[in-house]
Amino acid sequence: MINIAFQGSTHGNFLRHMLDRYSSLTPTINMTPFTKIGTAHNLQEEDYSNFFKRTHPHLWGWDPVDQPHIVITIEPEDVLLLQRIVYIRAGDKAQDLQSNNIIIDKSFNDAESIEKLYGIKINKVLPRFILRDFCKLGFSDIQNHGLMTIDKTYREKKLDNARYFPVDSFWDQTKFFEQIKIIGEQFKLDLKLDDSSVALYQEFIDLLPQLKTRYRARDIITAIKENKDIDIQGLDLIEEAYIYSWIETTHKNILAPFTNRFFANTKEIIDYIHWYPHFYHGMNPTLPKNIG
Numbered sequence: 001m002i003n004i005a006f007q008g009s010t011h012g013n014f015l016r017h018m019l020d021r022y023s024s025l026t027p028t029i030n031m032t033p034f035t036k037i038g039t040a041h042n043l044q045e046e047d048y049s050n051f052f053k054r055t056h057p058h059l060w061g062w063d064p065v066d067q068p069h070i071v072i073t074i075e076p077e078d079v080l081l082l083q084r085i086v087y088i089r090a091g092d093k094a095q096d097l098q099s100n101n102i103i104i105d106k107s108f109n110d111a112e113s114i115e116k117l118y119g120i121k122i123n124k125v126l127p128r129f130i131l132r133d134f135c136k137l138g139f140s141d142i143q144n145h146g147l148m149t150i151d152k153t154y155r156e157k158k159l160d161n162a163r164y165f166p167v168d169s170f171w172d173q174t175k176f177f178e179q180i181k182i183i184g185e186q187f188k189l190d191l192k193l194d195d196s197s198v199a200l201y202q203e204f205i206d207l208l209p210q211l212k213t214r215y216r217a218r219d220i221i222t223a224i225k226e227n228k229d230i231d232i233q234g235l236d237l238i239e240e241a242y243i244y245s246w247i248e249t250t251h252k253n254i255l256a257p258f259t260n261r262f263f264a265n266t267k268e269i270i271d272y273i274h275w276y277p278h279f280y281h282g283m284n285p286t287l288p289k290n291i292g
Helices: 012-022 076-092 111-118 128-140 146-156 167-171 173-186 195-206 209-213 216-225 237-250 266-275
Strands: 002-005 052-055 069-073 101-103 125-127 162-166
Touching: 002 012, 012 052, 012 069, 012 173, 012 195, 069 146, 076 128, 076 146, 076 167, 076 209, 076 237, 101 128, 111 128, 125 128, 128 237, 162 167, 162 173, 167 173, 173 195, 216 237, 216 266, 237 266
Parallel strands: 002 052, 002 069, 069 162
Antiparallel strands: 101 125
């Protein structure tokens, strides 16, 4: 058995499907793994062999260290895209991150943390500006972001036979198949990759629309630095939170607005930073000590 260790929304189910489907050591799989929103949760456990086991060690504990492991890893630059995917596809539901009222149900893992931090009680919905602010805090202290702290425990676990799979390799066809081939050789899976494997990968990418705007928030920050005025309407709240984090960590005496409405263009952000009243300046209490 080969254990695939991963955090939610880092594509471990898709990796399991790809390996199980194209290894000659396992029975044939012809059904699509994808739900309508793109998660690879469409099939049941009985549709797979028992040769590959998906696991979330931070929740369920580690399997024996002498068993083979594939560990999906994360870098700080991956967090923005992953956070968008996590919130949009949680519980196999298509969350609307452009709404002013965010639906909160049992599949939303951060509800308890938000209630504790803001001293509120969530009743099914949460204002956009609260969730944006919460996500901003995570970006402002990226090494202590939940995704990164769990990733650290994954890397620190001593395993006898492991392959570490960078999550960004899922988002590039060349890198992805390079990793798949390495895994096939390391664990002797006798993978039979053909044109259908490329088509399956392309379907995976097509069902990940956030990938098309992966660098949008960073491009907006570049425009602000270069004093360029561009339209920035249509961002989801995670991208807004990332930009808010940049504003506050770059201009440490400035607090970003605490409203549902976001800036419509970069000129509004440039003006906000320029005209922010000096008598409001003071240490930002939300920044980590090494930044503030």
